[in-house]
Amino acid sequence: MVSVQPQAYVSFSFNGTEMRALKGQTIAAALLANGIRKLGVSRKLRQPRGIFCHTGRCCSCFVTVDGIDHVLSCMKRIEEGMKIEPGTSDPVVWRSGDGD
Amino acid sequence: METDVLIVGGGPAGLTAACRLAEGGAKVVLVDEGFELGGHMHHQSAVVRSLPDSYETMTGTEFIEQLIGRVNALEIRQLLSHSVVGVYQNGDLGVTDGNRTFPISAGQVILATGAAEDAALFPGWTFPGVMTLGAAQLLINRERVRPGNTALIVGLNQFTLEVADLFSKENVSIAGIIEERDRSAVPEEWIARIHEERIPVYFSSRIQAVLGNGEVEKAIIQTSGGEKVMEADMICISNGMSPITDLAELLTCELTYNESLGGQVPIYNEGFETTVPSVFVIGNAAGVTCAGGLLLTAEIAANQVLKNLSLRTREEYLTRNQSLWEELRKTENQHSGIVHEERAGIINESVQENAYG
Numbered sequence: 001m002v003s004v005q006p007q008a009y010v011s012f013s014f015n016g017t018e019m020r021a022l023k024g025q026t027i028a029a030a031l032l033a034n035g036i037r038k039l040g041v042s043r044k045l046r047q048p049r050g051i052f053c054h055t056g057r058c059c060s061c062f063v064t065v066d067g068i069d070h071v072l073s074c075m076k077r078i079e080e081g082m083k084i085e086p087g088t089s090d091p092v093v094w095r096s097g098d099g100d
Numbered sequence: 101m102e103t104d105v106l107i108v109g110g111g112p113a114g115l116t117a118a119c120r121l122a123e124g125g126a127k128v129v130l131v132d133e134g135f136e137l138g139g140h141m142h143h144q145s146a147v148v149r150s151l152p153d154s155y156e157t158m159t160g161t162e163f164i165e166q167l168i169g170r171v172n173a174l175e176i177r178q179l180l181s182h183s184v185v186g187v188y189q190n191g192d193l194g195v196t197d198g199n200r201t202f203p204i205s206a207g208q209v210i211l212a213t214g215a216a217e218d219a220a221l222f223p224g225w226t227f228p229g230v231m232t233l234g235a236a237q238l239l240i241n242r243e244r245v246r247p248g249n250t251a252l253i254v255g256l257n258q259f260t261l262e263v264a265d266l267f268s269k270e271n272v273s274i275a276g277i278i279e280e281r282d283r284s285a286v287p288e289e290w291i292a293r294i295h296e297e298r299i300p301v302y303f304s305s306r307i308q309a310v311l312g313n314g315e316v317e318k319a320i321i322q323t324s325g326g327e328k329v330m331e332a333d334m335i336c337i338s339n340g341m342s343p344i345t346d347l348a349e350l351l352t353c354e355l356t357y358n359e360s361l362g363g364q365v366p367i368y369n370e371g372f373e374t375t376v377p378s379v380f381v382i383g384n385a386a387g388v389t390c391a392g393g394l395l396l397t398a399e400i401a402a403n404q405v406l407k408n409l410s411l412r413t414r415e416e417y418l419t420r421n422q423s424l425w426e427e428l429r430k431t432e433n434q435h436s437g438i439v440h441e442e443r444a445g446i447i448n449e450s451v452q453e454n455a456y457g
Contacts, residue, residue: 003135055140
C-alpha cells in the first residue's frame with residue numbers, strides 16, 4: 001500500500017523506552033506494533049484510553065510528542081527520534097488571570 | 101488564498117468533484133485533514149460493490165489510487181493535514197495546519213466531509229482494545245499492524261462480513277459476533293456467510309461489561325441463554341455510520357434528521373446545494389449511501405457548480421443533471437435500500453425552506 005514502507009524503520013521512544021516502527025506508520029500504529037495499547041488517561045476519572053476511531057475524530061488517542069501535549073496520535077506519522085509520552089494532562093489553556 | 105471552488109474532504113466524493121471541476125476549467129482547492137488523500141475507501145481491500153457500470157471491478161484501494169492519479173495530473177491545489185476550523189466575518193473560511201491559520205475566499209464551497217462510524221455504548225466501551233471495526237480495518241490494511249489476536253465484534257452487518265474476511269486472512273480469530281437484534285431480523289444471507297466461516301453469532305445479545313487490567317482481556321456477554329464470559333483482546337464496534345455535519349453547522353446550513361440517511365443531514369436541493377447559497381454537500385455527508393451513490397452525488401454537484409461558474413450552459417447542465425439523477429436512482433435503489441426515496445424528502449424540505457425561510 002501507499003504510505004507504510006515494510007522495509008524501512010524509524011527509532012523513537014515511548015516513556016523513555018527505545019522502540020522501532022515502520023516508516024510511514026502513524027504514532028498510534030507504531031505504539032500498537034510495540035504492544036502499547038494504553039495511550040493515556042481520561043481527564044476526570046483517569047481511566048485508560050487508547051485507539052478508538054483512528055480517523056482523528058474521537059480524541060481518545062492523545063499523546064505528548066516532543067513536549068507538545070494533546071497530539072492526535074492517529075493523525076500524525078512517527079518520525080525518527082520522536083519522544084512520545086502518554087497523554088495524561090489537561091490541555092494548558094491561557095486565562096486572563098494567568099497574566100503574560 | 102482565493103479560488104473558484106473549495107472542496108473540504110478528499111475521499112471518493114471530494115476527489116470525484118475535484119476532477120470534474122478542474123477538468124471543466126474551475127480553479128479548485130482541496131482540503132483534507134488526513135496526511136494523504138482517499139478517505140475511508142483508501143484502505144478497503146475488498147472489491148467495491150455498486151460502482152457505476154462504466155467502471156471495471158476493483159478494490160477500494162485500487163479505485164482510490166486511480167482517482168488520486170487523476171487528481172495529481174490536474175492543477176488542483178491540495179492542502180493535506182489541513183482542517184477548516186471557522187468562518188471569518190466576510191465569509192472566508194478559516195483553514196489551519198495546526199500552526200498557522202489563514203483565510204480562503206471561495207465563490208463555491210463543497211462539503212465532502214464523509215461519515216463517521218457510530219459508537220456502541222456498554223460498560224467499558226472506552227477501554228484500550230475497544231475500537232471501531234473501521235479502525236481495525238485501517239490498522240491492518242494501511243498501517244500494517246494486527247490490532248489484536250482475538251476479536252469480539254459488536255454488530256452483524258455488511259461491513260462486519262467484509263472485515264471478517266480480512267480478519268481470517270490476517271489470522272485474527274473472531275471469538276464471536278454479538279448482535280442486539282433477534283435472529284429473525286437479520287438477513288439469512290449474512291447468517292449463512294458467517295456460518296461458513298464458523299464464527300459463532302450471539303443474537304439478542306449485548307456486552308454487559310469489559311474486563312481487564314487497564315485494557316481489554318475479557319467480556320461478559322448477556323445472551324438469551326444467560327451470561328457468558330468470553331476471552332478477547334479486542335472488541336470491534338460495527339454500528340453503522342452518520343454523516344459528519346460539523347462544518348455544515350458552522351456554515352449555518354439547515355439540518356434535518358433522517359434515520360435512513362444516517363442521522364442529522366444537511367437539507368439540499370437537486371444540485372446538492374444546501375440552504376446556504378453556494379454551499380454544497382456531497383457523498384456520505386449528504387446521507388450515507390453506497391460507493392456508486394457517493395460518486396454520483398459528487399457529479400451532480402460538480403455539474404451545478406460548473407453552471408454557477410458559467411463554465412457550462414444551462415442546456416448542458418439540464419441534460420446532464422437529468423441523466424445523473426436517473427443513474428443515481430438506479431444505483432441507490434439497487435444497493436442502498438430506501439436511501440434514494442429518503443433523498444426526495446430532503447429535497448422537498450429544501451423547497452419549503454426556500455418558500456418560507
